[in-house]
Amino acid sequence: VKFSLRTWVLIVLVALLAAVPPLAAAFQQPFYLDLFRRIMIFAIAAVSLNLILGYGGMVSFGHAAYLGVGAYAVGVLAHHGITSGWLQWPLAIGASALVALAIGAVSVRTSGIYFIMITLAFTQMLYFLGVSIEEYGGDDGIRLAARSQFSGLIDLGDPASFYYLVLAILALAIFVTGRLVGSRFGRALQAARSNEPRTRAIGIAPYPYRLTAFVISGAMCGIAGALLVNHTVYLTPEFMNWTRSGELMFMVILGGIATASGPLLGAAALLLLEDLLQGWSLLPKAVTEHWQLYLGVILVLVVLFAKRGLAGLIPGKHE
């Protein structure tokens, strides 16, 4: 098989990620295992967002909603003593798909600025729902009763096993999204993004394609949510905070919109940058204490001056 340069970049990235656990163990820096697991979980969410934002042209400013729904599905079941991952995870996927179907049915009919504001508003609604339910911790959140159990097959309590599970799911998500984008379905979706009247003229109604993509994307993000709550071992409505949706969008843009490796590169770049601004000992305290000030400025500059994102730096055919 002959791979393109862009596929090779992806393969190298995954291989590098696979090398993190043994390296972290060798240098006795378990912190990095944690950091990169977090990066990969957000990369899965960014991959799912890229499907609708990048390929579908739907600027969803509410993708944190599905992160939250996935997390709550796992957290709520665990709270009531059901810790089997075989039950929790399909439910997390199903619930986020359903929520995406409901939100999508209303918002996909609109476009442009309406779509942005409506997806944001619905996510805010779910956020306030999470805040107002005291049973599951309300505002403060609640400890996850136990990590998901997979009948002894995989122990999420073991950092390395959990890490490799996340990596496998990330690789699968990127692969599935790639296949989807290359399929007839994906072509129709991209056609509707590029030129809606022409797409209609050749007999394709964009709405069902967009809604389906929206639901697939939501379901995929739900998996990221289930992983995230197992990662933090804490369930909080903050997963659905609107700033989280903004961060996910930034990951996609920073990495390169509508590219296979973009979401992963973007998630790594943003989270490493945040980590650096917060904790790098060479930076003066005035910076680390008010890191969001500098992050804000960097984000504005990236939007104003860097158009293609990180994946745009890779030479070769651009979509």
Next chain:
Amino acid sequence: MNLVLVFEQTLNGLQFGVMLFLMAAGLTLVFGIMNLVNLAHGSLYMVGAYLATWFYQLTGSFAVGVVLGLAGALAVGIVVEVVALRTLYERDHLDQVLATFGLILFFNELVAMLWGRTAIFSSLPEYLQGHVGLFGNVRYPLYRLLIIGVGLAVAALLWYMVARTRLGMLIRAGASNRTMVAALGVNIRLLYTIVFGFGAALAGLAGLLSGPIYSVQPGMGELILIQVFVVIVIGGIGSIRGALAGALIVGVVDTFGRAYLRPLLATIWSPVVADTAGPAIASMLIYVLMAIVLAFRPAGLFPVVR
């Protein structure tokens, strides 16, 4: 239900709605004319609230605080427009959302740096405290009544400005055909800066009025901003009339939901259900309302024809 209480809640709803309108008017103007999605509109609200509170504490005069708060929001708005947003008019909405999202992070942290992360204390001068008797035995806080008055006055002023003055004519012309207006010798850049500054001042006004009622803290702008989005989506983006209608509807619905949903559920269901579901449904009410409006009128109640 007690009629006096219902009347009071209606006024509370109006007061909240008027506050939403002050924010929505600027946001919808900026979108309608410059085609710009400005998430940082909430930051200007925050700037107005902080500056007014701070100057009031420094000088001891509420009026000086109000004037300087307004001037400050106007100045910050103009600087933001000239430095960052001007280059974004020609970009797509995605870039606009992301850049103004970056601005929000910047402003929230800047405010936290200057005044700390906790809420700062904001109060009313003696002459604005207390209640006024309306009719019978109905009494209502003077300050909230003042807010309703200011908001309705701004609405009237806005209508007059847009519909009856030369500036308003230029604004309407700029909204429908930017190139043609520029070709006729109008300085469209200056016009945009004026409109943006005006919107910023309105957001600052909403912020400084809200200071003594709600809490003045970093991030205060975003909570109201998302509700303002709901308002202009319901009203029709770009329409000032729609912004007013949407703001009053959202203000009243939200206030009534928070006040009466729990007792209502308690009577038709059980107190236990009411205590759990009441606040949850109340907080979701305006979003459900938005979904219903969109299902029947996808472009809002007052769609803008382009």
